[in-house]
Amino acid sequence: MRQADIPEAAVARLAKLLLERIGLRPATEAQIGLRLALRARLEALGCEDPYAYVEWLEGGNEVELRALLPLVTVGKTDFFRDSNQFRALRAQVFPELIMLARQEMRPVRIWSAGCATGEEPYSLAMLAAELGVEPQGIDLLATDVNPVAVERARAGRFGARRFATVSEHLVRRFFEADHDSFVARPELQAYVRFEVHNLAGTCFPRPRDGGCWDAILCRNVIIYFDRPTTSRAIGRFFDGLREGGYLCLGYSESLYRISGAFELVELEGSFLYRKPVARPLVMSEPRPSLEDTVARLRKAVDEHRKRAMTPPGPPPAVLAPKLAAPEKPASSRAPELDVANPLQQVARLLEGGEFEAALLTLDKALVQFSGSLALLITRGNLLTVMGRQKEARQVYRDALTMEPLCAEAHLFLGIACYEAGGELDGEAAQELSRAIFLDPSLGLAHYYAGRTAERQADFASARRAYRNAVNVCQGKSSWTPLLGHFPDLPSDPGVIARAAGYALAGLEEL
Structure with missing residues (x-):
């Protein structure tokens, strides 16, 4: 089927489906991308009717x-997409x-x-090329599953x-x-070789010289x-990289629930x-991992909550500046930004109870x-801790505008x-459903969906969600970290499993 043979109405229905199911809102200029995708799947399945295909998806075919x-x-890619990551690369x-x-x-080898x-x-x-590398000095392989995209x-x-970004x-x-x-000049095209490759397949490419990839x-x-x-894909990436080689993912993607084999490093924000390498890496200074940062953030939030629950009495001197003091409290100052490690700086401020300063630093x-x-979601979570729920919801919506397929932001x-107490239950149900589609292992999403x-008195759906929460959380000894941090997360996933079990037992009587 030719691209021109696909009716506009079928493309519009597909766009509506993507928005409703996962919150992906294709831009007007991305319609050609939807047509290409629809045509590719129709050809792969031997289907001639685009309406029948869209109806198949509307029927709930998640596979x-x-x-x-x-x-x-x-149609969503750009030159130098994610400027922070390209700054680190350069x-x-x-x-x-x-x-x-x-x-x-x-x-x-890239x-x-x-x-x-x-x-x-x-x-x-x-x-x-800007760094002085000649075409023969780099083996740059570019692959994609879509042969039409590769030809383009x-x-x-x-x-x-x-x-616009060049x-x-x-x-x-x-x-x-x-x-x-x-059109790319021949001297630029000489740097890149293009191939069709499916990352869901079993064979992964190697560099021309048979070595391992540098990145x-x-x-x-x-x-x-x-x-x-x-x-499987991440395991093969790991095997294909040399020791000390880099894996760059999108800013909404994480290996937290996938693999612990890699080190997570922060470079240029x-x-x-x-x-990892067998021998110690020579670095100017050790950089704490993001896992450590999340743990420190959570500890700081716990300390903040303990202080908030302390019976009324004379507050500690550090939290009670004299009224006559001409300066603002320390928590309202905006310290100099640690450009190399902004999340570590936020962690230090939270450990000191300086939540306002932490918020200013995030800004x-x-x-x-x-x-x-990660910074944007952390800001939303910090606003939640501070009781500024309406602002927090807007931050999460901003995060989804940036990356519609971020499961944590939907969660x-x-x-x-x-x-919010019931007035936003419709949006809550929709966002939790999207989070579950993007990552079915999010037990917390199943529980809150229940x-x-x-x-909403939808007891059949509630029972199903609670059962899923029990199945996902039961038997886990600890949570795997999420992008950002969630301050109300119980230390033991079994707490969620038990809460879902109790709720399910109560509903069985209805």
Whole structure:
């Protein structure tokens, strides 16, 4: 079936389905991407009727919806997408990889896995060229499951609006104008080789020289996979990387519930995964892991709650400045931003009970690192702790505008809507449903979905959600961290399993 044969109404119904089921709102200019995705799935299934296919999805076929999702975002990629991560690549990662490759007398080995229409690999190629690497000095492989997207990427032709994030200098150096488009010059195309590859398959590519990859970029791809497929892909990434090699994921993606084999490092305000080395890494200073930061944040929140529950009495001197003091309390000052480690700085402030200062610091950090989803969600969670629920809900909505497929943002927004006392139960149910679709292992989402359904007197749905919460949480000894932190999370997942069990027992009598 040709792309032109797909009716506009079928595309519109598909867009409506994506919005309702997972909160993904394709932009008007992304309609061509929806058509490409729809055509690819129709051809793969041997189906001639796009309306029948969309009706199949509307009937609740989650397996096929997951197969469609990786193709839907063909039109969403940009040059130098996630400026924080590219800042880290330019300032630290690429110089390190280039120096090592030259010492070992070999090319730098980079794999762009899930390259869509090519903006990411061409961005990497421009970065390498700007740092003095010749085409023969880098093995840059770009792959995607969609053969149509790969052909477009190989052609190197992009509409003018794609260059909003590209400096005029780079456009002049690496592209030629052709009517209303720009075409990658042959010298830029020489840096990249394109191939069709399915990350859900069993065979993973290797560099030309048979070695291991120095870095793999797989951004905004694994979020579409189910858990087993993601685990297999991440395991093969780990095997394919050299010791000390980097894995770059999208800012809404995390390995917390997938793999503990990688180290998590913060570079230039961006988080990257690194394969550990047998020997100690030489670093200017040790960087605490994000897991440590989350634990410190949670400990600080616990201390804050303990102080709040202390019987009335004379407050500690540190929390009771004299009325005559001309300066503001320490908690309202905005300290200098630690650009290298903003989350660590927030943790230190929370440990000291300086919640207002922590909030001001997050606001500063978000000006500096506007694309950081982790910082934005942390801000929403901090507002929740401070009792500013309406503001927190808006922050979660902002996070979903940035990345509609972030399961944690849907979860936190759903809980925040539920806590509104019933007036937002419709939105709560919708957001919790989206979180569960994106990550069925979120026991907390199942539990709150049950509470929401029970309050709406939908007892059948409540029973089903509570059973799912019990199944997900039972037998777990500890939670795996989420993106951001959730201060009310019980220390033992068994607490949620038992609460869901009690609620289920009560509903069995209805």
